[in-house]
Amino acid sequence: MLEQTVQIVSNERDTDSYFRLVVRTPRIAPLIQPGQFAHIRVLPLKDALLRRPFSIFQVSGDTFSILYKTVGQGTEVIARMQAGEELSVIAPLGHGFTVPKRGGETPLLVAGGYGMAAMYLLAQRSPQKGIVFVGGRRRVDILCEKEFQALGWDVRVTTEDGSHGKKGLVTQPLIAELKRSTKGRKLFACGPTGMLKAVGKIADDFKVPAELSMDEHMCCGVGVCLTCVIPVKTADGPRRAEAHEREGGWEYQRTCTEGPVFEAKEIVWEVTK
């Protein structure tokens, strides 16, 4: 974890409202693991002070890149920034994915929207190839199909409107694939919370392990503010908490520190919003 003011190398539109931003960070780039994120302060923002978290998409030499979607003031301001302008970055942050081992479990990656960013770095770093399921509402939400293919992965595309790949939800081909076989397979997912929840349920139904990268609002990004918590199962040990604090056998853990990647079976979905 380092803090640096970094220069933008390039910042280009990918499709529609998705952009790719490359920054130069010689000291940070080598430290990055798949599933980790960068906490970015958008310096030109006017009266919005907080940093914004983005998964790290690619690492190349002394640069890393993010793949972002414009959704609000921060991302919209980033989208207007140009090469040479500066951002403040704290990275790498968080507990990332367990990188599949050669000859180990076959990774099935499930990615929705900007979730493809984190999945790409995982695929790239994984010596064990597998299948990647990418889904989105429309064709423009499918972001790095060619890049996954170039890595030699089997890419299954779905769009809700059928404008690209199969029509439907990303979980449909995933279920089909798991019906074929679950043996030695492990799920990795990043995307909208609804999708993660569905993948969590599928993992449970098919009894396959799954690692999910959770998307919670963040403030500090480093574990001090307790903004980004999600309910995680806890062993009901000899804790001295008052009874109502122990109900349900879970505690809040930090997405920015214990996560963003959690094992699906640890998450207490009933308690999440």
Added chain:
Amino acid sequence: MLEQTVQIVSNERDTDSYFRLVVRTPRIAPLIQPGQFAHIRVLPLKDALLRRPFSIFQVSGDTFSILYKTVGQGTEVIARMQAGEELSVIAPLGHGFTVPKRGGETPLLVAGGYGMAAMYLLAQRSPQKGIVFVGGRRRVDILCEKEFQALGWDVRVTTEDGSHGKKGLVTQPLIAELKRSTKGRKLFACGPTGMLKAVGKIADDFKVPAELSMDEHMCCGVGVCLTCVIPVKTADGPRRAEAHEREGGWEYQRTCTEGPVFEAKEIVWEVTK
């Protein structure tokens, strides 16, 4: 008085920390009178919301310009803006100078620092030429000597450090000139409050009329907030105010509306800070 978002035509350093900014305002430019000001919203400012007042320096066709000194966040941000960028302007505002009539009183202009801006427009619009006393701390504070000369005015320069013109305060050659003669002469001044106060006293001592452009902090610039008031003598008429409100026979008037130009003899200097 109009509000317009205007484009910067040019924005260049004059000397040291003084800059000249030209904006295109076809509807506003023709309305401007000497001594009036523009109330400018520096749109790129981050969390500073208020407009900043600047005297109008020159009017040319459908543009006007200001001559400004970088003193704080607003002026510093303006100084970094470039042609084509936008500012929001409310102008022309305020009650300006009485433009000398041909064959009327001889105008003696007294200007310090950015006060030269307002004085220049007055000199330019005045059919009756006269003398302009310009003063500053150093050579770089003398801003439009050549331009005053080009108008055919007699320019008397003083600097406190003697780096240009006579060494001393701008009021010294003024006093010398008034000692020579006061007849048919009228003072017009714009500059730091200390200088205005001195000019007010000189006018009183020599019994010559004087119009002073007062520099008060402003907020709305149009007369609604009552930020910019200075104490002005009032006839002690049958006002129903409580006694302490009438003491001294003065009331607060608005620099942005009744001013910025006031007759020196109306100002109650004892009450000003």
Added chain:
Amino acid sequence: MNLSVQIGKLTLQNPVMVASGTFGYGVEYAQLLDLNQLGAVVVKGIRLHPVRGNPTPRTAEVTSGMLNAIGLQGPGVDGFIKKYWPFLKKLKVPAIINIWGKTVDEYAEVARRFDALGGVGALELNVSCPNIKEGGAQFGTDVKRLKQVVAACRKITELPLITKLSPNVVSIAPYALAAEEAGSDALAVTNSYPAMAIDIETRKPKLANGTGGLTGPCIKPIAIKLVWEAAKVVKIPIIGMGGIQNAADAIEFMMAGATAVAVGTANFYEPQTTLQVIAGLREFMQQHGLKDVREITGSVQTAK
């Protein structure tokens, strides 16, 4: 699409007014915008006699807001009627007069004078100016005295009465209730918040008065909460204000419980704000299929 709302017996063509002290007496802005588009024009606070106000500097810029300690400078009732009323009474939209006094009797006397004048839209009782000892905080932070002021004015006039509450209280609920019980037709929530800024180079407060009132976008979250709390306990309409810059801000106040809103500090830096808020409100209603602006009021979904 209905934008009109009721403040007591007063009908406003739309819920967007200006905040007292930020719009002079209306006439000053007449060149920059069409006042007849507003819900109402609210004038600077007036007491019986002319008031000189505080020494300068009277305002200071702070992060996303400003401080003021004007000290309620004003022409007094007579001066106002002579100088500003002829313009205001010709407007098609109601003029709301913000009044104050140093005693309960003075409030009542000012109310009587404006009642007698005829044509006034409503009276707003300013019991919350942070820059005045008597007449400000002493009424606004004392439930009993607040009640006395409202009741005294209520006895004098049938004009709609708006009580403008102070944010500087532990809980706004008892004050809101007190004003309602004493006969106020509406509440204005909220006035500026007591605050201070120091120039570290001169070591002097940035305001000659030492302290002043904080206003602008920086106080919006505080004001939203006060409106929400007041709306939970009273039935009378609330005029929400504090940092409104755009339609989204206005809608936020309305969802929290405001029937109408007032734009204050934003007038200073963007005189078109009120008109932009009205346009944005219409657009929001269109986008969300709302036929009546009153559907927005209090529509926040809270657990408690």
Added chain:
Amino acid sequence: MNLSVQIGKLTLQNPVMVASGTFGYGVEYAQLLDLNQLGAVVVKGIRLHPVRGNPTPRTAEVTSGMLNAIGLQGPGVDGFIKKYWPFLKKLKVPAIINIWGKTVDEYAEVARRFDALGGVGALELNVSCPNIKEGGAQFGTDVKRLKQVVAACRKITELPLITKLSPNVVSIAPYALAAEEAGSDALAVTNSYPAMAIDIETRKPKLANGTGGLTGPCIKPIAIKLVWEAAKVVKIPIIGMGGIQNAADAIEFMMAGATAVAVGTANFYEPQTTLQVIAGLREFMQQHGLKDVREITGSVQTAK
């Protein structure tokens, strides 16, 4: 050049600390800055038992600030001692423990535990969390109960006691005095301000808790005034906080009357803020020929 200040019997090498709840338990930021450069490390509020805290969303961004309603999640005294104390006790700078309870007895018990622990720099009594019913507002806005809490802790321990006051009062003076009289060695002024934000698209409050505490640069002018008012009535040192982003802000608090300052929200967006404040403070002292940082405290020149 002397930068050291006293908080009761505790000596700080410089007056710049962090604000409770914005710096975790210190260890989290250890990779980003050298904690031993700080005046003190103040930890997140701890009660006797572990606390789960509020549902999410727990924070929201607002103009020049943020809202939070964390609900004082924490590991409890035992969890803290086990998990975080081994790191903190090795620091060269004092660790100040922010404590709270639901009853006076619980405050006292937590104080007893930390007294017994040994090596604690000071205890900060949080009687002002806006997001907790019992333990927060109920002590912070009631002079009598405030006094009870402070007195109970005072009886238990000789550790320096800092009482952290609520800004949500009509006047802070009686609370400041009450804390001083009950034996507090210092005051922390101020906690976050009750506030709210609503998402107008979902019509839900931006915080799951409905309301939360406003912090960041937006509240600085309010906090400056509270420090100034408290400093007028007490002799004990004040730790000023609320929106400090840079040395100028810190100096403003000190001129208003603070002996030390704490950086809160700014840590989240700029973790180096404390170090920048310390460097800027030195620079200011140099520029102004000050030999002792204590010359700054209370040096504002006000008429009254």
